Amino acid sequence: MGASVSKLSVLFEDPFWIGLYEREDDGCYEVCKMTFGAEPKDYEVYAFLMQNWNRLRFSPSMEAEISAERRVNPKRMQRLIHKQVADIAIGTKAQQALKLQQEQGKLEHKIRSREQREAESKAQFELRQEKRKEKHKGH
Numbered sequence: 001m002g003a004s005v006s007k008l009s010v011l012f013e014d015p016f017w018i019g020l021y022e023r024e025d026d027g028c029y030e031v032c033k034m035t036f037g038a039e040p041k042d043y044e045v046y047a048f049l050m051q052n053w054n055r056l057r058f059s060p061s062m063e064a065e066i067s068a069e070r071r072v073n074p075k076r077m078q079r080l081i082h083k084q085v086a087d088i089a090i091g092t093k094a095q096q097a098l099k100l101q102q103e104q105g106k107l108e109h110k111i112r113s114r115e116q117r118e119a120e121s122k123a124q125f126e127l128r129q130e131k132r133k134e135k136h137k138g139h
């Protein structure tokens with residue numbers, strides 16, 4: 001059984017503050033993007049997660065490289081933490097996962113709109129056929 005890793009990053013993406021929740025479990029990497037309006041406080045982010053946990057839409061899982069567990073020097077860990085806090089860009093894995101989620105949403109929307117268009121054209125065709133039959137029924 002592998003380790004589970006979760007990471008929540010709150011950053012400013014003009015014009016909104018967003019939250020990136022990344023989770024990695026048994027070699028599967030998923031990411032969810034949450035949009036906040038103004039800069040959220042820590043307790044607001046926590047409350048948002050607690051209230052909306054079951055409604056979060058994660059990207060399709062991607063394969064993640066499994067890193068070997070090893071003890072890290074505390075000073076090195078501190079440097080890594082400062083580096084991650086200073087880093088304002090979205091990680092490339094997160095970008096890919098969000099892009100994949102966006103593409104899937106686009107495809108679903110395209111399919112729904114195509115079905116709706118076909119249904120409307122079929123209904124109009126049926127209406128025209130019915131009008132034609134009414135004209136030929138007699139006086």
